[in-house]
Amino acid sequence: MNRFSFTEYLTSNAGLDASLVSSLVSSCQTKQYKSGDYLLREGERSLHSFFIEKGLAKMYGIDSRGKEHILQFAPEGWFVADRESAYFQKPATCFIQAIEDTSVLLIDEAHILEMARANPGFLEFNNKLLHNHIRHLNNRIYQLLSATAEERYLSFIKTYPDILLRVPQIMVASYLGITPESLSRVRKDLAGKHAAR
Amino acid sequence: MNRFSFTEYLTSNAGLDASLVSSLVSSCQTKQYKSGDYLLREGERSLHSFFIEKGLAKMYGIDSRGKEHILQFAPEGWFVADRESAYFQKPATCFIQAIEDTSVLLIDEAHILEMARANPGFLEFNNKLLHNHIRHLNNRIYQLLSATAEERYLSFIKTYPDILLRVPQIMVASYLGITPESLSRVRKDLAGKHAAR
DNA sequence: CGCCGAGTTGAACTGAATCAAGAAACGTGG
DNA sequence: CCACGTTTCTTGATTCAGTTCAACTCGGCG
Numbered sequence: 001m002n003r004f005s006f007t008e009y010l011t012s013n014a015g016l017d018a019s020l021v022s023s024l025v026s027s028c029q030t031k032q033y034k035s036g037d038y039l040l041r042e043g044e045r046s047l048h049s050f051f052i053e054k055g056l057a058k059m060y061g062i063d064s065r066g067k068e069h070i071l072q073f074a075p076e077g078w079f080v081a082d083r084e085s086a087y088f089q090k091p092a093t094c095f096i097q098a099i100e101d102t103s104v105l106l107i108d109e110a111h112i113l114e115m116a117r118a119n120p121g122f123l124e125f126n127n128k129l130l131h132n133h134i135r136h137l138n139n140r141i142y143q144l145l146s147a148t149a150e151e152r153y154l155s156f157i158k159t160y161p162d163i164l165l166r167v168p169q170i171m172v173a174s175y176l177g178i179t180p181e182s183l184s185r186v187r188k189d190l191a192g193k194h195a196a197r
Numbered sequence: 198m199n200r201f202s203f204t205e206y207l208t209s210n211a212g213l214d215a216s217l218v219s220s221l222v223s224s225c226q227t228k229q230y231k232s233g234d235y236l237l238r239e240g241e242r243s244l245h246s247f248f249i250e251k252g253l254a255k256m257y258g259i260d261s262r263g264k265e266h267i268l269q270f271a272p273e274g275w276f277v278a279d280r281e282s283a284y285f286q287k288p289a290t291c292f293i294q295a296i297e298d299t300s301v302l303l304i305d306e307a308h309i310l311e312m313a314r315a316n317p318g319f320l321e322f323n324n325k326l327l328h329n330h331i332r333h334l335n336n337r338i339y340q341l342l343s344a345t346a347e348e349r350y351l352s353f354i355k356t357y358p359d360i361l362l363r364v365p366q367i368m369v370a371s372y373l374g375i376t377p378e379s380l381s382r383v384r385k386d387l388a389g390k391h392a393a394r
Numbered sequence: 395c396g397c398c399g400a401g402t403t404g405a406a407c408t409g410a411a412t413c414a415a416g417a418a419a420c421g422t423g424g
Numbered sequence: 425c426c427a428c429g430t431t432t433c434t435t436g437a438t439t440c441a442g443t444t445c446a447a448c449t450c451g452g453c454g
Contacts, residue, residue: 061339069342071335083335087328113321120314127310130327131284137334138268138280144341145268145374146260149410168432177342182410184434346442365400379442381402 003054004076006105014125024115024122029106033057033098040082040096047089048106049081050074055102056166060174061094070175073163079107079129099167149178150186200251201273203302211322221312221319226303230254230295237279237293244286245303246278247271252299253363257371258291267372270360276304276326296364346375347383 006028010021030053033039039057040046050057052074059080060070071094074080085092086109116123143152153176157164164172173183203225207218227250230236236247236254247254249271256277257267268291271277282289283306313320340349350373354361361369370380 061343063343067343069339071338071342083328083332087325088332113324116313116320116324117317123313123320124310127313127323127327128284130324130331131280133331134327134334135280135285137331137338140338141268141334141341142258142266144338145266145371146258146264170432174342179411180433181412181435185410188434367400376443377401378403378444382442385402 003103004052006051006053009051009077010125014122016119016121016125020115020119020122024111025105027111028108031104031106033102033104035098035100035102037098037102038095039080039098039102039104040085040092040094042093042095043091044085045089045091046082046085047110048108049079049086049112050096051105051107052076052078052080053103053105055098055100055104056163057096057098057102057104058167058171059094059096068174069177070171073160073167073171073175075163075166081109099171144177149176149182150189152176152178153183153186154190200300201249203248203250206248206274207322211319213316213318213322217312217316217319221308222302224308225305228301228303230299230301232295232297232299234295234299235292236277236295236299236301237282237289237291239290239292240288241282242286242288243279243282244307245305246276246283246309247293248302248304249273249275249277250300250302252295252297252301253360254293254295254299254301255364255368256291256293265371266374267368270357270364270368270372272360272363278306296368341374346373346379347386349373349375350380350383351387 007021007025010016010024011018014021028051033055035055039050042062054076056076057074057080058070059072059074059082060068062068072080074096080096081087082092082094082096084090112126116126143155147155153172156172156176169183169187170180173180176183178186204218204222207213207221208215211218225248230252232252237243239259251273253273254271254277255267256269256271256279257265259265269277271293277293278284279289279291279293281287309323313323340352344352350369353369353373366380366384367377370377373380375383
């Protein structure tokens, strides 16, 4: 998988001038994780978000029955954060874990605010990111409310064809809110339908 | 139900000085809706969000089978918006409808950006709102992934005791992602458990 | 008064979960 | 590079939470 330079990302997406970007980037720490390492554990306090430059991470919670539920996948070029800790400075409510060897930028939320204050272009960019994220989450909720397991899987394939190829089925199932067994059957049915033409 | 002046809300919550607030508020239009009126319909284009001063609204989508799914309730003091239209200037993907007689402030998203640009305090306030909203949505997703109908209902009671009393059960069911019949049975079971002590 | 939507209850049904067991894929160390 | 143990995936049998369909009650409102 190719690498996403944060610098490149900002200059091309946020429309910021190079000096500003380099000042933001230089103030961030880079960190490497091996597949399986935790970027954040439930209960920890940490004041930064993560920008994935390379690799893949998952954010998930563990319920009272010990089951894992994936809230988000984060491939290169994406942000992940437990807002509870990064923004509201409380103990984290979920885990963030690398599922490939991953290199990330640690981004201080306070610093984001500073940047937004100082630079209108960055403010607008940051706002667009947040609104976009909200839109995604609303979509996901709507799916969970209205669609069957099969429909959700089809929608996942369409929206994240790249991620589908990089994570085990068991994690896709967790993301969709169904068991691995059910997902296996859904796929079997779909294969059948496809063949029967 | 009491009224939430937007002016009061901003001065007390955002920590902004009065002149600034009044300039924002004066640039917004107020609008009244009767119960049942639409603030926004699917497919419409509209560039503003709503702040509910009084009353209650719901945001919902209608699926391919004609079923309604409630994404959000919005009582006084809350914002509602279809980001697709308000922020990304595309046709709305859902309906927003008053379920009580409601008075709202129409807030231009472009104007929010301007204000944030001009005033650091407002920027911070706006950011906090967005992050908080994201946190709520993540919680909701986690619930839908991990909890049973009964657990979700109990959590709803706890989180929105006020709304519970103001909306018909059929809408609570829609919000929880279950049928009205199921909700009725969940309530019956809970009443039984409660009595059996 | 009559009607219509909301809520309840019952019976039958179903999509998905659970439990169990075997097969394939994977990575890790020797 | 192979052998090993560990996940992952699949398939079958059974169970169960929640849906669907249908009938009936109730309260409010025109």
